[in-house]
Amino acid sequence: MITEEKQRVLDLFSRGRKLYKLMEFSAAKDFFSQALEVDPEDGPSRVYLERCLLYEDNPPPEDWDGVFVMTSK
Template structure:
């Protein structure tokens, strides 16, 4: 399977964003996910994490947060 350079860049940005997200650095993580989406507008996982970052930027998770996102609506 051949993977394009663009997809590799998107994957690298996503992984960087995910690491920042888990470190509670939501603003920086959001920037990585936004860059990934700018390279690949169909990148659903990055779009999802942008929304989650926005939620946690406006209302940070508790100090004992384990990285799990709790949905507020169904």
């Protein structure tokens, strides 16, 4: 059974992920941050928040397909 807290994190993450795919990184970042306020240990929200911060400074190309390309190990 999913707790109310976990469901809230999942909902916030899902909303952030949709915005992320639309390249709306600033708005997506807000949802990932909110998810981390509910559960500071949520790994996926932390990863996507970091990617949003990266893409705000270095946007992907217009034809971006949503795939994150690692630049270092």
